[in-house]
Amino acid sequence: MKHAAIAAFLLAAGSASAEEIKVDVGLDKPVVIDTEQPLKLALFIEIGTNSAVQSTITGVEKMAAKYGFSYDVFDARFDVARQINQMETALFNGYNAWIVVPVEGSQVCDMVTKRAPAENVLVAHATGTACGRSSMEGEDLWSPGTLTYVGGNETPGAFKAIMEKAAADNPGRQKVGILTGPNLHPITVSFDKALDEIKKEYPDFEVVALHRTDYSPPDNQMKTQTMLQANPDLSIMVGAYTNMSKGAVPALEAAGKQGQVKVYEAGGTEWSVEALKSGAIQATTGFYRQTAAEAAAQAILDARAGKKVPRVILNDGHALIPGQEAGKVGLVTRDNVAQYTPESP
Missing domain, CATH: 3.40.50.2300 (Response regulator)
Known part of the structure; x- marks a missing residue:
């Protein structure tokens, strides 16, 4: 090109x-x-x-x-x-x-x-x-x-922040599914380190399935379907990027699980903003x-x-959103989504 x-x-x-x-x-x-x-x-x-x-x-x-x-x-x-x-x-x-x-x-x-x-x-x-x-x-x-x-918004600390948000929102024993990108990709390596720390610090945050994907929504939809079939009691899903959610949400809808399985992601996009407003996802991160x-x-x-x-x-060279601390990723939820301007569709 x-x-x-x-x-x-x-x-x-x-x-x-x-x-x-x-x-x-x-x-x-x-x-x-x-x-x-x-x-x-x-x-x-x-x-x-x-x-x-x-x-x-x-x-x-x-x-x-x-x-x-x-x-x-x-x-x-x-x-x-x-x-x-x-x-x-x-x-x-x-x-x-x-x-x-x-x-x-x-x-x-x-x-x-x-x-x-x-x-x-x-x-x-x-x-x-x-x-x-x-x-x-x-x-x-x-x-x-x-x-x-x-x-700076794809470091272990950034991914850990969204996982900690999921754990804080959902106390008690949780069955968690994970969607990431390809092996060895820098973002996957970073995400995996954060996940290892979360599993040690939050024993109730039980990861029961982890799937590598090619970042495409169709692949993530297929992997989510597989995850749901193997784990009917899944309660949380965490994705390394919005494309994971774009695949996971329709799979949850088809399985009648929307609302039962809480979705958290990194890399907030235009799609993420609408998904937060509708309740399809619970939180994302600035990217x-x-x-x-x-x-x-x-x-x-x-x-x-x-x-x-x-x-x-740091912060991808972007200004901080309200409530965000310097050096840390900005968490975007339904409460502050109006103050977040995404840069990807």
Whole structure:
């Protein structure tokens, strides 16, 4: 999928000598920016058919239109080998900055923290960590060799918050079903760590089924049907993203279980807002992939302009919603949903 944003972006009249800007990315050698070369951005995504990922593309598209840089989108289709090959290709095709959402963070680590900076390529992460940092929090989400990490709403702490909400809302023994994404995906690794902590801290929160999915609503609907057949006394479902709920809710309706099984999710979308209002789900979390992509692009632009860029930008670069503490995910319920503006359908 190729995108080239062409905007009226004219330099002021007059001549200027070439300038090199050195950007500290935490290595012995900085990334050196040739300011005579225009920004040519490569955006690496997990899978283009996902609604949240489409928001990432929208964020870059808007920034490109605003600032007049070119970009191309590389869709890995949840195949980390494909993503690494795409990065190899990008290294030899003149891209001087990358925004990366990894399929699997450890396997792309060498590319984003060594190979790219060695070729003077600035790398920003948007809602996906590298180098085994999926289970970390705060400043530890940044990988040396990269410019910045933008995210924070898909860390173990963020997922734990929605699970704690489910446990608090439903005291006593509960039979819990879990829907996550593919194995080894950074979000899955993060979610699993949170779930392990919850199971230790809340013994009544009994996980009786866990299904990996491809994030599509049809797959999640099928997995929910299987879960309900095997566990007729299921009382809670927790999903790693809204697409899990989009599949789970119709499966619950078909089984006559809507209202009996409480649904909690992460990654609040437009669908989530309506589902909260109707009572189809009980809570979601703030998630801003468009804003994260815009913040990552802005960080690259700032670095190219010689400005200092934070190593980590939390809450996906978005303003806090009322009641949200800095450094923590924002919980969205029926009580405060009117104050939440989603960024994905």
